[in-house]
Amino acid sequence: EDQVTQSPEALRLQEGESSSLNCSYTVSGLRGLFWYRQDPGKGPEFLFTLYSAGEEKEKERLKATLTKKESFLHITAPKPEDSATYLCALYSGGYQKVTFGTGTKLQVIP
Amino acid sequence: GAGVSQTPSNKVTEKGKYVELRCDPISGHTALYWYRQSLGQGPEFLIYFQGTGAADDSGLPNDRFFAVRPEGSVSTLKIQRTERGDSAVYLCASSKGLADTQYFGPGTRLTVL
Numbered sequence: 001e002d003q004v005t006q007s008p009e010a011l012r013l014q015e016g017e018s019s020s021l022n023c024s025y026t027v028s029g030l031r032g033l034f035w036y037r038q039d040p041g042k043g044p045e046f047l048f049t050l051y052s053a054g055e056e057k058e059k060e061r062l063k064a065t066l067t068k069k070e071s072f073l074h075i076t077a078p079k080p081e082d083s084a085t086y087l088c089a090l091y092s093g094g095y096q097k098v099t100f101g102t103g104t105k106l107q108v109i110p
Numbered sequence: 111g112a113g114v115s116q117t118p119s120n121k122v123t124e125k126g127k128y129v130e131l132r133c134d135p136i137s138g139h140t141a142l143y144w145y146r147q148s149l150g151q152g153p154e155f156l157i158y159f160q161g162t163g164a165a166d167d168s169g170l171p172n173d174r175f176f177a178v179r180p181e182g183s184v185s186t187l188k189i190q191r192t193e194r195g196d197s198a199v200y201l202c203a204s205s206k207g208l209a210d211t212q213y214f215g216p217g218t219r220l221t222v223l
Contacts, residue, residue: 031209032209034211034212036214042216042217043114043201043203043214043216043217044153044201044214045214046211046212046214087152087153089153091209096141096158096160096165096166096209097143097155097158097166097168098143098155098212100145100152100153100154101152102151102152103151103152
């Protein structure tokens with residue numbers, strides 16, 4: 001069965017303190033791995049799609065990377081407005097549904 | 111352009127009642143998905159439409175839940191004989207096609223008293 005595991009469950013950073021969020025996965029035929037940001041009371045907001053090992057994508061202070069077993073979301077010099085829950089999700093080969101992890105709740109303190 | 115919209119934003123109902131939740135996808139998106147999200151959890155897949163047909167409804171928890179998309183655009187998630195355990199945020203997402211990036215609506219928070 002396809003699985004997505006995110007760690008840590010929660011992360012508290014000082015403003016400017018860089019860190020990484022982890023998404024480990026097991027899947028039969030990866031067709032795309034997604035990162036979303038979710039603010040309280042809102043739907044997930046799309047950040048990145050990664051398709052193959054070695055691929056990297058960047059957006060402002062965020063950088064997503066992918067290996068054959070895991071993905072990392074690196075946050076460089078975070079600001080308080082980066083506080084949110086970050087969700088990892090993937091399509092699995094042969095299926096059209098997406099499996100989500102439980103998310104990492106990030107809090108950036110001024 | 112407009113994103114995915116969902117109505118109502120909040121719905122409070124009594125146990126045993128029937129509810130309908132509506133989703134308007136992004137114009138031109140052929141694929142539409144419904145998810146359910148409980149507090150502290152990631153979204154959980156319910157059903158997926160490609161066009162008008164339900165391509166995969168394996169996530170629907172039981173036969174009290176069903177969804178339609180009669181004209182290949184707007185979709186309605188219908189829940190009969192609601193139970194307190196149905197309380198959650200129901201999210202809708204759409205994508206251009208199969209295996210493309212999904213864009214989510216703001217969700218409908220359903221509370222069953």
